[in-house]
Amino acid sequence: MRFDVLTLFPDMLETVFNESIIGRARKKGIIEINAVNLRDYSKDRHKRVDDYPYGGGCGMVMMAPPVIDAIEDRKRSFENEPLVVYMSPKGRVLSQELVNELSEREGFIILCGHYEGIDERIMEHIDLEISAGDYVLTGGELPAAILVDSVSRTVKGVLAEEEGFKGESHYNGLLEYPQYTRPEEYNGKRVPEVLLSGHHKNIEKWRREMSLFETAKKRPDLLKKAEMTADEKKKVTAFKRRLSRKSK
Ligand SMILES: C[S@@+](CC[C@H](N)C(=O)[O-])C[C@H]1O[C@@H](n2cnc3c(N)ncnc32)[C@H](O)[C@@H]1O
Numbered sequence: 583m584r585f586d587v588l589t590l591f592p593d594m595l596e597t598v599f600n601e602s603i604i605g606r607a608r609k610k611g612i613i614e615i616n617a618v619n620l621r622d623y624s625k626d627r628h629k630r631v632d633d634y635p636y637g638g639g640c641g642m643v644m645m646a647p648p649v650i651d652a653i654e655d656r657k658r659s660f661e662n663e664p665l666v667v668y669m670s671p672k673g674r675v676l677s678q679e680l681v682n683e684l685s686e687r688e689g690f691i692i693l694c695g696h697y698e699g700i701d702e703r704i705m706e707h708i709d710l711e712i713s714a715g716d717y718v719l720t721g722g723e724l725p726a727a728i729l730v731d732s733v734s735r736t737v738k739g740v741l742a743e744e745e746g747f748k749g750e751s752h753y754n755g756l757l758e759y760p761q762y763t764r765p766e767e768y769n770g771k772r773v774p775e776v777l778l779s780g781h782h783k784n785i786e787k788w789r790r791e792m793s794l795f796e797t798a799k800k801r802p803d804l805l806k807k808a809e810m811t812a813d814e815k816k817k818v819t820a821f822k823r824r825l826s827r828k829s830k
Pocket of ligand 1: 668669670671672693694695696697698699700712713714715716717718719720721722723725
């Protein structure tokens with residue numbers, strides 16, 4: 583999978599993408615990430631890519647010519663047509679569902695806005711606007727890093743354990759069960775016995791139940807769409823009753 587991220591701050595992205603799991607996947611050639619400096623496409627003597635907004639108002643706006651040139655130039659270097667994404671607070675909010683959809687694609691050009699945003703005429707060259715959430719950041723670099731990270735970890739070979747991401751929060755619409763590591767006992771609190779039993783079926787059963795309870799406790803809204811057996815629904819209802827009794 584390949585990501586070309588168009589940015590005014592390539593160093594900011596290189597720092598993030600050279601570390602840890604994503605850095606290793608890059609080195610192994612499992613994923614390709616290119617942080618492309620938009621200033622390289624400026625025809626201005628001072629490499630400017632922004633200008634004052636028509637109609638007045640505060641801040642600067644990223645200009646159409648260098649940005650569109652960058653998108654079209656990078657597009658030509660992909661074997662198959664990449665998806666052109668603009669990171670924007672106006673976009674579809676990123677979710678695991680969207681990440682899973684995007685994981686089917688092979689290539690992305692990701693545009694990071696800055697200042698007050700981008701000239702509207704660039705939008706004709708964008709396939710999808712994606713938001714990191716309903717708040718405004720100074721630039722699209724952090725949201726782009728989130729997008730690249732979340733999509734990359736679905737690529738075979740990026741995570742050490744194959745399919746490792748499938749049991750994690752949100753993948754199947756639920757939150758993940760609680761995790762424990764050594765020591766077995768800490769400050770009088772023991773790791774649940776079932777996890778020490780080595781009985782895989784019971785561990786799976788416990789994890790599924792805990793995953794449902796964790797979701798009921800922290801993100802009850804997610805349960806509306808979750809697939810549950812009749813028995814699981816009963817258990818969740820009983821758990822919620824216990825929770826509300828405790829909170830009174
Ligand atoms: C200060 S913002 C511009 C906000 C714009 N004036 C508006 O009100 O919609 C600058 C850039 O940061 C990025 N950005 C800001 N918030 C974001 C968010 N929630 N998700 C994705 N990108 C965001 C976008 O690329 C945007 O062009």
